[in-house]
Amino acid sequence: MKSSVSVAAVLLALGLAALPARGAEHPGKEALEKNGYHGPESCEECHPGTAAAFLETVHWKHASKVSNVEGLDPNKEYGMKNRIYVMCNGNDIVNNLKEIPKSPETGKTKFSGCNTCHPGNHLSDVASTGPEAQKAVDCLVCHSSDYDFRQRKPYKDAEGRVVMGQDRSTKAALAISKPTVKNCMVCHEAAGGGVVVKRGFSFTKETDAHAAKGMVCVDCHKAKNHRMPTGLDPNNWATDGLLVSCADTSCHGAKPHKDADLNRHTARIACQTCHIPRTGGAFAKDFTVWEQGSDKFYEPTTLKKEANETTPVYAWYNGTVKNTPHFIGPKGSRQDGKSRITPFKIFQGKAYFEAKTGNLLSMDFAPPMANGDTRAGVASAARTLGMKDPEQVAKNAVPGWQTIYFGSNHLVTKSKSLSCANCHAPNGVLNFKDLGYSDAEIVKLTTPELYLKKLVEKQKEEW
């Protein structure tokens, strides 16, 4: 009897504890049900100013001023809107969403463009401003858990303009919440030309310790007025000016371990080095030669791996970025007092460089997608950018490679984190010489003296 009472009590307590989560129904639901959903203005009744504020963020502008990358104009804004690099080679401007030329083999066309990863409707495009732009924001792509993605695709309207569709149904607006992993992954999962291509970014309980705990993107990327905090990925330039890092005091702090030996390392070694020992995604692409797919359209030749299938490269990083036509990656050194040894996903891409200046050229994907003619893509992009004599630029363009170091900030693990011998054994993951350690220091850093006693204790505990 007693026990069944206490079981009931526990069940009751559990039920109550579960209530807030379940009861987190959006207070605006009733009003939306009654009045229907007509776009951001329906939300603005209770959340005034949201759309206007959204237009100021990276997610709308795909650009911001950038202060940590060399060779940039401090007064200009940079981002996916206008950048030229070899993971994408196109950008929102030169590879604007459009109907591509018909495939000569099938007579079919399709829509393609970088700015499909934008929560506008293309008529109000990346970085557009004003009342029309405010009305065009797709609030539900990030906030609805009942979004019908058949609506979110490009089509031609009655005037022949290319429009990016949205699900603006009241049904979708009745399922409002904080963004879930899925909402963010609508775009982030397939960045760079397909699932996990850009960063090997998979956020599931199998691939990430935080996902396994039920955390979602916005538990760490806590947005303020839709400005999203980010880190210092050498290849993610646009920011909303807010930072998030593992060592934030609200997360783990700089001394998260019970083991002082581990904590002693955090001044010189980034958390990611030990806790994100693997990476994945595309590791090489060739934009000068495209491969034909079964639908007879062409895609850049790409070599790729799954999440956690490749190993990172390690370098000192102080948060500032080297940026040349053939290299984008971390700056830093053992000596500068600001750098940490940090893991990066390494990627190499082949594209065309301008013969005269040696600068990397960008590409409009429409021509090569239809018929494989990559130089026509270069000519089209050069024309869009107002370069002199685009045909000549394309004809003289020289193929070459660029290497990029991407930040590696997800795929976090505890159980597979690097332990003493992973680094301090002679075949450890770090190349101490390349990292600037002298031969004498390396001898000291690669002796079991450092860890033997400790690991023997651990070995005993384990058995």
Place this chain on the structure above:
Amino acid sequence: MKNALALVAVLALLAVSVIGFSGTAQAEEIKMVGVITKIEIAGKDAKTATATLKDNKTENLVVITVNDDLTLDKFKDHRIQEGDEIRCKYEVIDGKNVSKFFRKTAGC
């Protein structure tokens, strides 16, 4: 006594199924690329679905059974739909082609 017998029976069954399993585990993963011609899924709470793929190489129709939550969710909200080209790995289990990997070939 009765219990002991039952136990023996269970053990026997287990032995059979273990052998049975190791048999299927050896079954090779089959890889294919094809376009979805049909998705059949029974409502929002479905725990399984089938997708019919037209194999790019052979043009044969292959019915794939999908059980993983992430892919099921993409069927439900139509992030994956008919006409999409899919890279798929599957294993034949009890006569069904059970998906181990099901992903759109194209990206952004």
